[in-house]
Amino acid sequence: MPELPEVETVVRGLRASLPGRTILDVRLGKTDFIDDPAALGEHLPGARIAGVTRIGKFISIELESRAADGPRQIPTLMIHLGMTGRLRTCDPNDPIAPHTHSFFGLDDGQELRYTDIRRFGRILLVPASGMSEFQGQLGPEPLEISREDFCGKFHSREARIKAMLLDQRVIRGVGNIYADESLFRARIHPARIARSLTRAQLIALHSALREVLTAAIRLRGSSVSNYVDSNGKKGEFQQRHRVYQREGKPCTRCKTPIRRIIVAGRSSHFCPKCQAAPRNSGKRKAARQR
DNA sequence: CTTACGGCCTGGGTGC
DNA sequence: TGCACCCAGGCCGTAA
Numbered sequence: 001m002p003e004l005p006e007v008e009t010v011v012r013g014l015r016a017s018l019p020g021r022t023i024l025d026v027r028l029g030k031t032d033f034i035d036d037p038a039a040l041g042e043h044l045p046g047a048r049i050a051g052v053t054r055i056g057k058f059i060s061i062e063l064e065s066r067a068a069d070g071p072r073q074i075p076t077l078m079i080h081l082g083m084t085g086r087l088r089t090c091d092p093n094d095p096i097a098p099h100t101h102s103f104f105g106l107d108d109g110q111e112l113r114y115t116d117i118r119r120f121g122r123i124l125l126v127p128a129s130g131m132s133e134f135q136g137q138l139g140p141e142p143l144e145i146s147r148e149d150f151c152g153k154f155h156s157r158e159a160r161i162k163a164m165l166l167d168q169r170v171i172r173g174v175g176n177i178y179a180d181e182s183l184f185r186a187r188i189h190p191a192r193i194a195r196s197l198t199r200a201q202l203i204a205l206h207s208a209l210r211e212v213l214t215a216a217i218r219l220r221g222s223s224v225s226n227y228v229d230s231n232g233k234k235g236e237f238q239q240r241h242r243v244y245q246r247e248g249k250p251c252t253r254c255k256t257p258i259r260r261i262i263v264a265g266r267s268s269h270f271c272p273k274c275q276a277a278p279r280n281s282g283k284r285k286a287a288r289q290r
Numbered sequence: 291c292t293t294a295c296g297g298c299c300t301g302g303g304t305g306c
Numbered sequence: 307t308g309c310a311c312c313c314a315g316g317c318c319g320t321a322a
Contacts, residue, residue: 001315032299057315083314084301099301118300120315159293168316175315265295266315 002081003057004173005216010087011054017089022048022107029101035124043125047074056138056172075125082120088113138172142209150206154194162190163264177222177244180269182209184243189275190268243269
């Protein structure tokens with residue numbers, strides 16, 4: 001699943017070919033994952049790609065009108081890959097992969113294609129006037145937030161730490177893989193209530209998150225469920241996973257079998273020995289059953 | 291207000 | 307060979 005490191009890898013790949021290109025035409029297949037399909041055909045043809053950046057898990061393709069068109073506001077093309085989305089440029093004559101639903105013809109003869117098996121992704125246009133609201137719905141970038149601000153986000157919250165890491169309004173870009181991996185490295189159980197964590201633990205989590213994300217970007221992301229970057233290349237960070245999808249396998253630190261439980265409605269992988277369970281989790285469970 | 295939880299979208303993989 | 311079932315991430319409605 002594309003999370004921050006995978007999206008960053010895709011963005012870096014696209015940055016090599018897209019900026020400066022002009023979009024000539026738009027062809028759409030299924031459109032149920034596009035906020036306003038008609039708007040794409042309205043705004044994109046003739047627009048030049050000014051830059052490609054990442055905003056959390058979104059790929060942001062900034063557009064500008066060509067000089068001949070005169071000044072005209074062009075919205076930003078925002079693409080979220082969901083679980084199975086792929087975005088890549090290719091030759092228009094290349095065979096069309098199954099579940100390819102959007103085609104953007106470019107002025108260098110290449111074609112930008114969006115493929116998404118499950119269509120959990122999303123494509124939308126954000127006008128310049130809506131960018132601050134769009135950004136405002138997301139928390140800070142985990143690689144940019146300071147240690148102090150990070151601790152401040154969690155120290156008074158009653159929610160589970162895993163749920164908060166996944167909440168894009170708290171921190172943007174983190175998904176299930178990097179939440180589990182950073183919690184393991186910080187030795188924090190995913191079901192711990194954020195408020196109950198010590199300052200030292202929050203600092204450790206901040207560092208672990210930075211280290212995991214940085215290492216994953218360096219290895220071009222994690223390839224699970226067929227993720228590939230904009231060049232069709234697989235990432236390598238999945239080989240460094242210590243808990244994610246390693247249920248039953250020995251902890252790399254203490255050999256205890258890794259466990260999987262559901263926290264915040266998500267599979268959560270952890271070492272029951274290295275990541276101590278919340279103090280009264282047993283009592284709570286018993287009370288609920290009664 | 292905050293948090294928890296279930297359901298929904300879709301289709302590949304699994305197991306019978 | 308078919309087919310029921312599980313699961314994934316984000317989002318939304320509802321309940322406490």
